Amino acid sequence: MEKIPFVTKQQLEQIIEQFPTPFHLYDEKGIRANAQAVREAFAWNKGYKEYFAVKATPNPFLIQILHEYGCGCDCSSMTELMLSDALGIRGEDIMFSSNDTPAEEFVFANEIGAIINLDDFTHIDFLEQTIGKIPETISCRYNPGGEYRISNGIMDNPNDAKYGFTKEQLFEGYQRLKEKGAKRFGLHAFLVSNTVTNDYYPALARTLFELVVEIKQKLGIAIDFINLSGGVGVAYRPQETPNDIRAIGEGVRKVYEEVLEPAGLGNVAIYTEMGRFMTGPYGCLVTKAIHEKHTYKEYIGVDACAANLMRPAMYGAYHHITVMGKENAPCDYKYDITGSLCENNDKFAIDRMLPKIEKGDLLVIHDTGAHGFSMGYNYNGRLWSAEVLLKEDGSAQLIRRAQTPEDYFATFDCFDILKDMRYPK
Ligand SMILES: *Cc1c(COP(=O)(O)O)cnc(C)c1O
DSSP: OOOOOSSOHHHHHHHHHHSOSSEEEEEHHHHHHHHHHHHHHTTTSTTOEEEEEGGGOOOHHHHHHHHHTTOEEEEOSHHHHHHHHHTTOOGGGEEEEOSSOOHHHHHHHHHTTOEEEESOTHHHHHHHHHHSSOOSEEEEEBOOOSOEEETTEEEEOGGGOOOSBOHHHHHHHHHHHHHTTOOEEEEEOOOOSSBOSTTHHHHHHHHHHHHHHHHHHHHOOOOOEEEOOSOBOOOOSTTSOOOOHHHHHHHHHHHIIIIIGGGTOTTOEEEEOOSHHHHGGGEEEEEEEEEEEESSSEEEEESOOTTTOOHHHHHOOOOOEEETTOTTSOOOEEEEEEOSSSSTTOEEEEEEEEOOOOTTOEEEEOOOTTTTGGGOOOGGGOOOOEEEEEOTTSOEEEEEOOOOHHHHHGGGTTSGGGGGOOOOO
16 A cells, blocks of 8 residues: 655645654544544444553643543553543553553552553562552453464464463462452453554454453453453555454454353453554654765665664664655665664665655655654664644644753753753854
8 A cells, every 4th residue: 555644745844844853743633533443443342442552652642632532541650650640541541551560650550540450470469568458450461372373374472572471370360369359350461563464353352252261160250351452553564454443343343242242251341552553653753854975875864863763773663754745756766764873773764765865855754653752762862853743724733842952961960060061052
């Protein structure tokens, strides 16, 4: 499928008059339409809830938009809990799916009434000692080990993943939690990341539904909610077919009717914790070509770098690039598109066929709406970019300003160096 930016060149030229490049731009219209589609796809399940994985895009404006469609927050750290709480999203609207969790985070999660999703068997006692009780509602994260296959393809190796309880621990864990006073139970698993197939959720659902039936038979404990977590992916490459959330919802419904209902478990609520699927395609990194370099290869240097988008450097991830205004020009130049970090992996694209790029051209790097800005870091003293929302009415709103040198140096306030700092005009 051809990848077309959600913003036109003309719109971008107006936006950059207000907000200099680089910045992440988000598409309000796209986020809303997708959130609505997710809600409809699972409307067959009475208790359905999507907990947006805050780590994907921890921006209050975007979280607020998603909240209008019934989304809660999936938090993994103290600051994510604080952000959600400050937005008034609390209580069972928060799923606290963390791992290697510090005690104070359990305390705060409990204080604001979040559903705690335990990553490990030993956390049962740790939680009880930390907050003085086991909450009435509690969830456990399952790791089946081995390889996870759907039909004939192996998808991932849960065996190597640090997350979750083994099956034996899970059975013992629920029993223990019940003895300690828990009354409502959840089951959670995240087995594969960025799946581009409508079969992942239904296959995961079958694994979890069958397990829930077994738990009921062996322990007499009826699980109240099943959290399919994240992992629904995005078609980063033009030749991939995007996931169809309606087909995914229908696929889960079939397995629900086949496995849970006959076992008398037709009241189980389905939860999801999607991040990437909720915002990934509805964000892009807007950057400008500032240098061209001809050595053993052809390079285009842009004003963004891996500090603004780490995925290509970290995972070799593909992000499609559109040179604005040259959509119909032949892609007859082979470029490495580079940032300025003193790291040779700071390349948004390697050997990418693109139209001839001139200095000053605007480049749109696609699908940065999740795990984009949020993975940013400050290596080389590079600062975080701004985040801008392209609103439904076509106007642009700053939803996070760019980091400034003052922000960057602020943690040196224990030295008196700050008074000597000279800032460029
Ligand atoms: C990262 C994460 C998610 C979201 O994953 P996506 O691939 O962005 O959908 C959900 N749940 C947990 C526990 C996670 O760590």
